[in-house]
Amino acid sequence: NMTSPRAAFLLEQQFYKFNDYNSTTDFLHFHHIPKTGGTSISDLLNKTLSDFIRNSGNGEQRTAILPGSKRSGSFSESEFYQLIGGKSAESINPNIDLHYLASYGHTRLRPIHGPNRTKLSKFFQEYSEMVKSRHNKTIRLRSLGMLREPMDLRASNHAMAMCALNGKVYNHNFRRSKKGLGP
Numbered sequence: 001n002m003t004s005p006r007a008a009f010l011l012e013q014q015f016y017k018f019n020d021y022n023s024t025t026d027f028l029h030f031h032h033i034p035k036t037g038g039t040s041i042s043d044l045l046n047k048t049l050s051d052f053i054r055n056s057g058n059g060e061q062r063t064a065i066l067p068g069s070k071r072s073g074s075f076s077e078s079e080f081y082q083l084i085g086g087k088s089a090e091s092i093n094p095n096i097d098l099h100y101l102a103s104y105g106h107t108r109l110r111p112i113h114g115p116n117r118t119k120l121s122k123f124f125q126e127y128s129e130m131v132k133s134r135h136n137k138t139i140r141l142r143s144l145g146m147l148r149e150p151m152d153l154r155a156s157n158h159a160m161a162m163c164a165l166n167g168k169v170y171n172h173n174f175r176r177s178k179k180g181l182g183p
Contacts, residue, residue, distance in 0.1 A: 066080065107120060
């Protein structure tokens with residue numbers, strides 16, 4: 001309501017957000033929705049944060065990107081556990097440093113709470129509990145996503161599907177020509 005005495009303040013609050021990111025407590029997950037330009041953002045996160053190496057105190061160096069992050073694919077919980085030496089949250093060496101800053105991967109917009117929550121949501125809950133039990137600190141999960149103009153997204157999806165279809169047609173015709181058959 002622009003007639004309110006606080007209208008200017010409320011409007012400013014809607015469009016101006018104070019940067020309250022804290023690298024010691026915040027964990028950023030980039031939800032890479034397919035075909036939204038997210039591979040470029042994943043590359044940027046990797047380049048920026050890979051330069052930020054944390055020393056775990058025992059001489060071991062770890063990257064700031066959570067293992068299992070995929071540049072252009074779904075986040076892999078099993079790869080995370082495999083790379084840090086376990087099969088589940090309970091089987092990980094309690095001395096492993098878990099001071100990662102971010103992760104990324106293809107995700108769909110689905111529930112993160114309740115009975116229909118995603119496996120990724122469950123994983124992040126387990127991860128925050130692991131960090132709390134090992135380092136006695138609470139992490140704040142921050143989420144970042146990108147949206148794309150709907151018609152542009154549909155056109156891009158269509159072009160990708162047509163390229164895949166054309167590739168299959170080309171391969172089919174190529175195999176037929178090797179057998180001496182025409183297209």
